[in-house]
Amino acid sequence: MPLTADVKAELMSVRDPRPQARVAEVTSLLRFSGGLHSIAGRIAIEAELDSETLARRAARDIIDLYGVRPELGRVQASSSRQEPRYVVRVRDGGETLARQTGLLDQRRRPVRGLPNRLTTGTRDDLAAVWRGAFLAAGTLTDPGRSAALEVTCPSSEAAMALVGAAHRMDIAAKAREVRSVHRVVVREGDAIRAVLDAMGAAQAAADWESLRQRREVRAGVNRLVNFDDANLRRSAQAAVAACARVERALELLGDDTPDHLLEAGRLRLAHREASLDELGHHADPPLTKDAVAGRIRRLLAMADKRAEERGLPGTEAAVPPGMDGA
Numbered sequence: 001m002p003l004t005a006d007v008k009a010e011l012m013s014v015r016d017p018r019p020q021a022r023v024a025e026v027t028s029l030l031r032f033s034g035g036l037h038s039i040a041g042r043i044a045i046e047a048e049l050d051s052e053t054l055a056r057r058a059a060r061d062i063i064d065l066y067g068v069r070p071e072l073g074r075v076q077a078s079s080s081r082q083e084p085r086y087v088v089r090v091r092d093g094g095e096t097l098a099r100q101t102g103l104l105d106q107r108r109r110p111v112r113g114l115p116n117r118l119t120t121g122t123r124d125d126l127a128a129v130w131r132g133a134f135l136a137a138g139t140l141t142d143p144g145r146s147a148a149l150e151v152t153c154p155s156s157e158a159a160m161a162l163v164g165a166a167h168r169m170d171i172a173a174k175a176r177e178v179r180s181v182h183r184v185v186v187r188e189g190d191a192i193r194a195v196l197d198a199m200g201a202a203q204a205a206a207d208w209e210s211l212r213q214r215r216e217v218r219a220g221v222n223r224l225v226n227f228d229d230a231n232l233r234r235s236a237q238a239a240v241a242a243c244a245r246v247e248r249a250l251e252l253l254g255d256d257t258p259d260h261l262l263e264a265g266r267l268r269l270a271h272r273e274a275s276l277d278e279l280g281h282h283a284d285p286p287l288t289k290d291a292v293a294g295r296i297r298r299l300l301a302m303a304d305k306r307a308e309e310r311g312l313p314g315t316e317a318a319v320p321p322g323m324d325g326a
Contacts, residue, residue: 003140007196007204008050011131012057014200019065021128024118026061027101028132034087035154036098036110043095043104047088047136048075054135055086066100068093113157119165123198126165131199133162133184140192140204143212149192153182169198174284187281236273241319243272246296248318249303261302264295 016022033047049055052074059070073087090097098104102115113119118129137152153159159175159182166173166184172191176183186192189212196205246265250257257265267279280287287295300315307314 007140007201008135010201010204011135011199021124022065024125024128025132028129029058029136031114032133033136043098045090045094045097048085052086055088058088066097068097112155114161119161123169126169127198129165143215149186149195151184153184156182159184171195239273243269244318245300245315248315249299252303252306261295261299264292265299
C-alpha cells in the first residue's frame with residue numbers, strides 16, 4: 001500500500017528527544033509486532049517488521065535505551081506473503097528487557113495490553129504509543145467510503161489500550177474483531193488526519209487530506225452527471241421529510257423517549273443526508289441498516305400513538321407541504 005509506506009517512511013524520521021516518549025514508542029512497537037517467546041527455557045523478545053530500515057531503527061533504539069544488542073534476521077517471502085519480513089530478536093537479557101519495557105510484570109507474567117504508565121502518560125507519550133503501533137502493524141487506505149486507518153493488534157487488551165490512548169487525545173477510534181483478528185480502526189476523515197498529525201506524519205496527513213478533498217469534489221461531480229435532477233430532488237425531499245417527522249416525534253415524546261430510540265433519532269438529525277447503512281456506522285456500538293430503520297420506525301409509531309391519545313397532530317403533520325413523507 002503506497003499510502004501506508006509513505007506514512008511509515010515519515011514516521012521513521014520522527015525522533016522525539018524525550019526518553020519517556022522513546023520508551024513508549026519502542027514498547028508499543030515490540031508489543032504490536034511480536035512479543036514474548038520462550039527459547040530453550042529463557043524468555044526472548046521478538047519483533048517481526050515489514051522493512052529492514054525499520055528493523056535496524058528498532059534495534060538501534062533498543063541499544064540506545066537499554067544497552068541490549070538485538071539480533072537481526074530475515075524471514076523469506078512465502079505463498080501467503082509476497083514480501084520478506086525482518087526480525088529483531090533479543091535472547092540474552094530478554095527477560096530483563098521485558099521487565100524494563102513493562103511487557104512482563106513483577107510476577108513474570110506477560111502483560112496482554114500495554115503498560116499502564118504509557119497509556120496514562122502525556123499526550124506526547126500517547127502519540128508515541130500510536131507511532132510505535134502503526135509502524136509495527138498499521139495500514140492506511142485511500143480516502144473514500146471505505147477509508148480507514150487500522151492497526152492489527154495481538155490481543156483484545158492491546159486493542160482496548162490503543163483505543164484508550166486515542167480517546168485521551170480526543171480522537172475517535174474503535175476496536176473490532178474480524179475472524180478472530182483484533183483491530184483498532186479510525187474511519188472518520190478528520191479523525192484519520194488527527195491521528196497522522198499526532199503521530200508526527202504531518203506531510204502524509206496533508207497529502208491524505210488533499211486527496212480526500214479532490215475525491216469528494218470528483219464524487220460530487222459524478223453524482224450530478226449520473227443522477228438527474230428529479231432523482232436528486234426526490235432524495236433531498238425524502239431526507240427533509242424524514243428529519244421533520246423525527247423532530248416532531250422527539251418533541252411529542254420528550255423525556256419519555258427510550259434511550260435507544262432517542263439515539264437513533266439524534267443520529268438521523270445529526271447526519272441528515274446519510275443512508276441508513278451510514279447511520280449504522282456512526283452509532284456506538286455500530287448497528288445494522290435494518291436495526292437503525294427499525295428503531296426509527298418504532299420512534300415514529302410511538303410518537304404517533306402519543307399524539308393520537310392527546311388529540312395532537314402526529315409526525316406526518318410536521319412534513320412541509322410538497323415533501324414526500326414516505
